Amino acid sequence: MEYRLLGRNTGLKVSELCLGAMTFGRETSEKDSYAILDAFAEAGGNFIDTADVYSRGESERILGAWLSNQNRDDFIVATKVRYPMGEGPNDTGLSRKHIITGVERSLERLNVEYIDLYQVHGWDPLTPITEILRTLNDLVRQGLVHYIGASNFKGWQLQKALNISREHNWEPFVCLQPQYNLLARATEWELLEVCRYEGLGVIPWSPLRGGWLSGKFKRGMEGPPPDTRIAIAEEHGWGERWSNYNNEFTWTVLDALFEVADEAGKHPAQVAINWLLCNEAVTAPIIGARTMEQLKTNLGAASWRLSDAQLARLHAASDPVVSYPYDPNAKWQRERD
Numbered sequence: 001m002e003y004r005l006l007g008r009n010t011g012l013k014v015s016e017l018c019l020g021a022m023t024f025g026r027e028t029s030e031k032d033s034y035a036i037l038d039a040f041a042e043a044g045g046n047f048i049d050t051a052d053v054y055s056r057g058e059s060e061r062i063l064g065a066w067l068s069n070q071n072r073d074d075f076i077v078a079t080k081v082r083y084p085m086g087e088g089p090n091d092t093g094l095s096r097k098h099i100i101t102g103v104e105r106s107l108e109r110l111n112v113e114y115i116d117l118y119q120v121h122g123w124d125p126l127t128p129i130t131e132i133l134r135t136l137n138d139l140v141r142q143g144l145v146h147y148i149g150a151s152n153f154k155g156w157q158l159q160k161a162l163n164i165s166r167e168h169n170w171e172p173f174v175c176l177q178p179q180y181n182l183l184a185r186a187t188e189w190e191l192l193e194v195c196r197y198e199g200l201g202v203i204p205w206s207p208l209r210g211g212w213l214s215g216k217f218k219r220g221m222e223g224p225p226p227d228t229r230i231a232i233a234e235e236h237g238w239g240e241r242w243s244n245y246n247n248e249f250t251w252t253v254l255d256a257l258f259e260v261a262d263e264a265g266k267h268p269a270q271v272a273i274n275w276l277l278c279n280e281a282v283t284a285p286i287i288g289a290r291t292m293e294q295l296k297t298n299l300g301a302a303s304w305r306l307s308d309a310q311l312a313r314l315h316a317a318s319d320p321v322v323s324y325p326y327d328p329n330a331k332w333q334r335e336r337d
């Protein structure tokens with residue numbers, strides 16, 4: 001495993017693959033979660049991402065129990081706040097009250113004295129951005145949190161937040177956690193541009209789009225195989241559900257993925273993750289795994305590189321339709337690159 005700086009604005013070295021803990025306590029039992037964490041650490045991984053809302057705190061609790069048997073300082077622990085943790089009007093969002101309660105509860109569940117990377121899980125249109133950023137700045141000053149990051153922002157929201165932090169000399173967001181994968185490339189249009197110009201690290205979530213890019217979905221299938229995330233996504237209304245992705249664009253991307261995987265002699269999941277690793281704007285994809293076997297496969301995405309021709313094949317198949325105002329900008333960006 002190699003290590004990369006978390007963007008140009010920190011000296012923090014994170015493993016090039018981050019382990020996502022969203023399945024812990026959900027599709028993955030506590031015992032299997034410990035085994036996955038052990039194997040990730042053995043492979044040299046030091047970067048782990050969770051959120052308060054994952055299984056209503058269970059994911060953080062499982063990670064905390066595992067960390068209590070490790071040297072905590074060896075790991076970069078990332079978590080998030082924003083989504084509802086109760087039914088009350090203040091149990092959600094990014095008010096000062098919810099952030100401070102959120103960080104206190106996360107520290108307890110994680111059983112740690114500090115969180116390395118505290119991320120807002122999304123924009124909150126109800127709370128003034130100055131209230132959010134001032135509160136996050138206070139957490140860093142208190143030593144409860146070392147760095148702050150944002151997830152699921154739009155381009156203007158991220159740039160506005162960075163400008164306000166700069167104006168007030170507050171701690172800025174040092175990284176962005178967007179959805180980014182071969183089936184979701186609109187992330188490139190503004191978000192990656194902001195990150196590139198501002199030096200933010202980028203840690204893409206759902207590098208396999210919840211399993212779509214894992215190799216088990218093939219053109220001609222009538223529906224998702226049982227016992228897969230996609231099979232249960234429909235009833236939960238999750239974004240990766242079959243009805244959202246069973247379309248010609250997805251199957252065209254998958255055709256290219258299988259072709260490149262065959263040629264490279266790699267698993268399709270490894271190709272999809274390596275495609276992200278080959279992008280200089282990306283710091284560390286957050287890999288998900290329900291089982292140990294999946295983790296082992298996904299760890300094999302690191303320490304090699306797709307050829308330029310293979311990257312071009314994947315790019316061509318996955319290029320989304322670009323509409324105004326992104327179309328002339330996309331052309332100018334290609335000319336600059």
Ligand SMILES: NC(=O)c1ccc[n+]([C@@H]2O[C@H](COP(=O)([O-])OP(=O)(O)OC[C@H]3O[C@@H](n4cnc5c(N)ncnc54)[C@H](OP(=O)(O)O)[C@@H]3O)[C@@H](O)[C@H]2O)c1
Binds near residue numbers: 023206288
């Ligand atoms: N910020 C956000 O809003 C946000 C949102 C989502 C996720 N995240 C973060 O990103 C992390 C990763 O997201 P994700 O779980 O959606 O990642 P993903 O890699 O896109 O999907 C993981 C799922 O794909 C299947 N899979 C993974 N590897 C496989 C393999 N080698 N072979 C076959 N199937 C495989 C498994 O599902 P099945 O086997 O059950 O089909 C697994 O649970 C999360 O843990 C979380 O930390 C953040």
